[in-house]
Amino acid sequence: MVHLTNISKQHGSQILFKNASLQILTGTRTGLVGANGTGKTTIFHLITGEEEADDGEISCSKKIKIGYFSQNVGEMSGGSALCEVMSAASDVVMLGENMKKMEAAMAEPMDESAMEVLLENYGDAAEEFENRGGYDLETRAQTVLTGLGIGPDDYNLPVESFSGGWKMRIALAKILIISPDVLLLDEPTNHLDMESIIWLENWLINDFKGALLMTCHDHDFMNKVVSRTVEVANHTTTTYGGNYDFYIREREIRLKQLVASHRRQQEMLAKEENFIARFKARVSHAAQVQSRIKKLEKIERIQLPEQQRVIKFEFSEPPRSGDDVVLLDKLAKTWETPDRKPKTVFSDISGLISRQDKIAVVGVNGAGKSTFLKVLAGKTNPTQGIARVGASVNIGYFSQHSMDILDSKRTVFETVQNALPRAGMGVIRNLCAAFLFSGDDVEKRIDQLSGGEKSRVVLATLLGQPINFLILDEPTNHLDIQSRQILLHALKKFTGTLVLVSHDRHFLRCLVNRVFEIDRGKMTVYKGDYEYYLSKTGRDHRQI
CATH class of the missing domain: 1.20.5 (Single alpha-helices involved in coiled-coils or other helix-helix interfaces)
Known part of the structure; x- marks a missing residue:
């Protein structure tokens, strides 16, 4: 379907590809992997025609439809969420409108030959309309929006009222409803919660019939969806005939x-x-x-690939806390809504967080997971009950808001140094390197960093401090697979207490030993790991 043959591409002085080749064949499900900056997004741009190769050949089968989802959603305005999604199939919508005009014309008197031509044209249009899914277009758009977390109550809200993360879901829905022959997905799980990730996973496995090429930071998602992996590294592409683990x-x-x-x-x-x-x-x-x-x-000389240097940083042993880290007694939290009506997020939560627990807080979107973590961290007071912190507990809290309070004018090195004023330069540099900031990267200013890089800076400052109780709200957001593995390794070795929310199932499976589920304002404690929680609740990989 799509063939990239002996492609060479250079951005300025940076060589991305030398005689690289890649094929997308009918029905294949391919994951595209490689370090940041190696050229994964450039491959998407070459396929869509947004960029041209310096050398080599790019060929596509005739009349194939390519759908491309990227992190740049563009402008959205002037319509509802549902209309915005359906606009992706505007030609199908227009075809339906033309059919209505032909139906109206058929009701008018005309000579036999004209009616015969009109009926023939209408028959052709109806066949094309059916083949392109016109009759169930609105139903499909509603199904996809709901699957991605935008329910019936929000179908008709103006797109301007949605935040950037929710607009990403609308943009993804637009690509999915056109059911292209070749689907290109660049980090589709960013900004999705676990329910939406699992819905998308199932849709790609069971409903999508075309060829797929995607990048993704979610380990489990990659393993379940793709059956072929293409690595982009060392100016070329290498194909592996299996999923990410393979x-x-x-x-x-x-x-x-x-x-x-x-x-x-x-x-x-x-x-x-x-x-x-x-x-x-x-x-x-x-x-x-x-x-x-x-x-x-x-003799053709064998070249060894450049290996990313992995720094082994041994995090200092945190000071020992008391055995009882947090006692929860009939905890409740109520927020005041914009119309001044109280909304109870959760109530009557009781339990104990013990030293060295590693706890996942799970629940559907909006269940109150982040609010619960804010109460634990002392960032908001409970409406009722108590969350009593035990003796010698030093709390470290990470949320997406943590990135917003970084000093944009400081460098990476200065930020970490400010958090660890007593540490020597060598320790700080090693800590930065452990979170993938080495060489000149430590001199980058915060305002020059991506979301993932800012996350790594905050996490480095937290894990470098003498903290024995870590509270992490979505620490894996914005992180690529390599960064997630580095964080996972650090947290597995962390000897303090950990409570976290994450939508990365691989992360939870490898890390936690207890699960707190918040459901309909109540909390259930599962005294086992994530797999134990799945088995006890009857949830498998196809359910949240």
């Missing part, structure tokens, strides 16, 4: 084989070069020397 395992195997081949080649080259150096001045060995020189010139 890719990780196979990449390690291939790398070990490549390193062994490289070592053998280097030993052979050293031997040959040593012979040439020893005998190049001897006339008696001139023929042999020339023969070996020509042999070396013809």
